[in-house]
Each structure stands twice: as C-alpha cells, then as structure tokens.
Amino acid sequence: MWAGEPMGRIIAVDIGATNLRVALFEGERPVAVRKTQTPRTSGSDLVKAIVDLVRDVSGGYDFEAIGVASIGPLDLRNGTLLWAPNLGYGNVNIRDSLGSEFQRPVYLTNDALAGAWAEKVLGAGKELEDLAYVTMSTGLGVGAVVDGNLIVGRRGNAHELGHSIVDFESELRCGCGGNGHWEAYVGGRNIPRTAQYLTSRWSGPRTKAFELASRGELSPEALYSMARQGDEFARYAVSFINRVHAAGMMNIIAAYDPEAIFIGGSIYLYNEDLIKGELIEFMKEYVGVFGVPRIERCTFGDDEVLYGAAATAINPPQAIARSAYRPR
Structure with a gap:
C-alpha cells in the first residue's frame, strides 16, 4: 500500500x-x-x-x-x-x-x-522531503525524514537526539546514565529536578514556584501554570528550558537539515503559548548560517x-x- x-x-x-x-x-x-x-x-x-x-x-x-x-x-x-x-x-x-x-x-x-x-504520509508534511518531529513529553523523542526517507538506523533507534549533549560540563544525569543530555533537562520526569537545580542560580524573590522547586516538587503542570499566572521564578525556569530546547533543536538542524520541525507531546501541546515564540528567538542565536526552519504544531495533536x-x-x-x- x-x-x-x-x-x-x-x-x-x-x-x-x-x-x-x-x-x-x-x-x-x-x-x-x-x-x-x-x-x-x-x-x-x-x-x-x-x-x-x-x-x-x-x-x-x-x-x-x-x-x-x-x-x-x-x-x-x-x-x-x-x-x-x-x-x-x-x-x-x-x-x-x-x-x-x-x-x-x-x-x-x-x-x-x-x-x-505521520507528518510525511498523512499530515502537513506531505509535500516536504525533509522534516523532523519532536515530542516534548515524559521524555524527549526525535524522528526525521531526509530525502523523503524515514531515518531508522540499524535496530530502529536512529531517533535518540534527546540524548544529544546540550551541556558538556553538566552534572545532571540522564535516565540513560549519561550527563548533560537534552532530555536530562527538559523531559517531563526531569523538570522537577531541573527547577530545583535552578533555585541555586536564582536571585529574585522566593515565589510559590521557587518554594516548590526548592523541595523538588514543582511538576511540569504546575511550572507552566504558574508561569502563565506571572510567577517570576516559574517564568525564569520556563525560559531556561526553552533555551535548552533551542540548543537541542540546533542538533536536529545540523543532523537532518529539515525544512520544518513539527512538535508534539503533552508539554508542548498544552503550553505552546509559553514555548514557541521564545524557542524561535533562542534558536536564532544558535543556528548561524543554517537558519531557523519552520516550527509547527504537529498535525494530529495527542x-x-x-x-x-x-x-x-x-x-x-x-x-x-x-x-x-x-x-x-
């Protein structure tokens, strides 16, 4: 077929x-x-x-x-x-x-x-030969189509750019056992730890989000909700996470040269208003001559x-x- x-x-x-x-x-x-x-x-x-x-x-x-x-x-x-x-x-x-x-x-x-x-065969990427998909959820997953072909790898795992390095001096350990990985900072299961780490860098007021983060209790849902309500520490943490995403996106651009990157996963789908605009602005600092591809919400949502x-x-x-x- x-x-x-x-x-x-x-x-x-x-x-x-x-x-x-x-x-x-x-x-x-x-x-x-x-x-x-x-x-x-x-x-x-x-x-x-x-x-x-x-x-x-x-x-x-x-x-x-x-x-x-x-x-x-x-x-x-x-x-x-x-x-x-x-x-x-x-x-x-x-x-x-x-x-x-x-x-x-x-x-x-x-x-x-x-x-x-899904994007290539059924979605908004039908006419594209080069695209990537990123899921921002419990973990961080990546898929790519290059020259019209799905990049699969020898065992089917050529998508693990969530484990690309965004900070080679980081001591934050990923679930896979490595340090400094994209997913280690932004995967949903790791966001409470990332927020707790950021409390040591924060010099602003001790907001409700700060107090939760200091105890390792600031969930992704609470983080984005409080940022939307104007909590200063929450907005700082979301901005930091967006910058990490921008660095990770540069790895995708360098690896696959996509015309468009489609983003899904619950964290993005429910918080696009806090992610997309700033993500694109941060990406401009990293991409150099490569340029920022189209950043699109995935076609089929959940x-x-x-x-x-x-x-x-x-x-x-x-x-x-x-x-x-x-x-x-």
Missing part, C-alpha cells in the same frame, strides 16, 4: 508508557478507537491486551495490516521491545506475536519515528503516534518493510 493509492482497513497500535490505544483506520482516518492502561506486569500481558483490543476494535471486519508504534528502545530486526524503563519489563516480541495471531503483515516502529512518518502507526502500515518505510512480519 502506498500513499495516493486507495487504502482499505488497517489496524494502528500505539504503545505508550501510560496508555495503550488501538484504532481501526479506513483510508486516512480512524473509524473506531479503543484504549486501556498499558499493562505493567509482563510482556505477555501486554501482547494479550493488544490482541484483545484489536479483536474488539475491528468488530469482525477484516483488515489488511497492523502498524505498531511503541516506546523503546526496540530491535526492529527481531521485532522486539528491548526494554521499557517506565513499564519495568522488556524482551517482548511484539511483531511476531501479533503476526502469528492475526496472519497479517505487522510493521513495528518507534513512537518518535512514527510521529515523523493522536500523532496513533496516526504514525497507521502511516507505517499504509505506506511502510523501506527499512520498516524489510523487517516486517509476513504471513506464510
């Missing part, structure tokens, strides 16, 4: 750290969606939950293929979820388990890569990864197609 040709029914699976969603797509739009909490018990329970949702959402209708977009890291060659830190298990062969159950092609990809492919899973089955990228499950 290729973009521009008539498309039948496909199943899209979005495996998130919190929620598991499965949709039945007809053409380019979902006609039915089911959702449950992602099992935190075992890989076999995860597979069973997906199978149950696929059966439910398909409603007895036949479908042509299954596209799966998952948290990672993954090993696409073997079709496995290697390890999910937020779930506490790994070594789950998602691709072959679903393929053998339903005897349909199964295309597996990372969620950030799926977001980029459903970006679900649409990306569908796009992966509708128009499989070459590297994904090579490692797909094929019914015997």
Whole structure:
C-alpha cells in the first residue's frame, strides 16, 4: 500500500508508557478507537491486551495490516521491545506475536519515528522531503525524514537526539546514565529536578514556584501554570528550558537539515503559548548560517503516534518493510 493509492482497513497500535490505544483506520482516518492502561506486569500481558483490543476494535471486519508504534528502545530486526524503563519489563516480541495471531503483515516502529512518518504520509508534511518531529513529553523523542526517507538506523533507534549533549560540563544525569543530555533537562520526569537545580542560580524573590522547586516538587503542570499566572521564578525556569530546547533543536538542524520541525507531546501541546515564540528567538542565536526552519504544531495533536502507526502500515518505510512480519 502506498500513499495516493486507495487504502482499505488497517489496524494502528500505539504503545505508550501510560496508555495503550488501538484504532481501526479506513483510508486516512480512524473509524473506531479503543484504549486501556498499558499493562505493567509482563510482556505477555501486554501482547494479550493488544490482541484483545484489536479483536474488539475491528468488530469482525477484516483488515489488511497492523502498524505498531511503541516506546523503546526496540530491535526492529527481531521485532522486539528491548526494554521499557517506565513499564519495568522488556524482551517482548511484539511483531511476531501479533503476526502469528492475526496472519497479517505487522510493521513495528518507534513512537518518535512514527510521529515523523505521520507528518510525511498523512499530515502537513506531505509535500516536504525533509522534516523532523519532536515530542516534548515524559521524555524527549526525535524522528526525521531526509530525502523523503524515514531515518531508522540499524535496530530502529536512529531517533535518540534527546540524548544529544546540550551541556558538556553538566552534572545532571540522564535516565540513560549519561550527563548533560537534552532530555536530562527538559523531559517531563526531569523538570522537577531541573527547577530545583535552578533555585541555586536564582536571585529574585522566593515565589510559590521557587518554594516548590526548592523541595523538588514543582511538576511540569504546575511550572507552566504558574508561569502563565506571572510567577517570576516559574517564568525564569520556563525560559531556561526553552533555551535548552533551542540548543537541542540546533542538533536536529545540523543532523537532518529539515525544512520544518513539527512538535508534539503533552508539554508542548498544552503550553505552546509559553514555548514557541521564545524557542524561535533562542534558536536564532544558535543556528548561524543554517537558519531557523519552520516550527509547527504537529498535525494530529495527542493522536500523532496513533496516526504514525497507521502511516507505517499504509505506506511502510523501506527499512520498516524489510523487517516486517509476513504471513506464510
């Protein structure tokens, strides 16, 4: 199946750290969606939950293929979820388990890569040959399309620019074990720690946000809400985080030379008013002759990864197609 040709029914699976969603797509739009909490018990329970949702959402209708977009890291060659830190298990062969159950092609990809492919196949990036997708959420994920091709990598993990270095002298440790990473500063799980770190650099009034931050209790939701209400320390912390994002964006520009960068993830989608304008201004300080590409809100909002899973089955990228499950 290729973009521009008539498309039948496909199943899209979005495996998130919190929620598991499965949709039945007809053409380019979902006609039915089911959702449950992602099992935190075992890989076999995860597979069973997906199978149950696929059966439910398909409603007895036949479908042509299954596209799966998952948290990672993954090993696409073997079709496995290697390890999910937020779930506490790994070594789950998602691709072959679903393929053998339903005897349909199964295309597996990372969620950030799926977001980029959603823009290229179904979204506002259809006419672009070079684009990137950034998700600002619990972590920081990146996907890129270069010369019309999704950049995948040998095992499917060529999206880990959240672990690019934005401060080589930093002592803030990332969840992966390294220091100075983009995600270490701005990932949703790390923002309370970043805010606490910033209290040592703050010489202004001890605001409510400052007091929360000093105890490591300033959540992303509270941070942006207080910044919107005018809390001085919160606005300072948001500005600092925007500058870190700008440095990270420069890494994307240098690596992929995109015409546009689409941004999604809950932190951005609910706080675009506090991020986009200042982000672009900070980016101008870093990009030099490269210039600032278009910065756009992702096309499908909270459903970006679900649409990306569908796009992966509708128009499989070459590297994904090579490692797909094929019914015997």
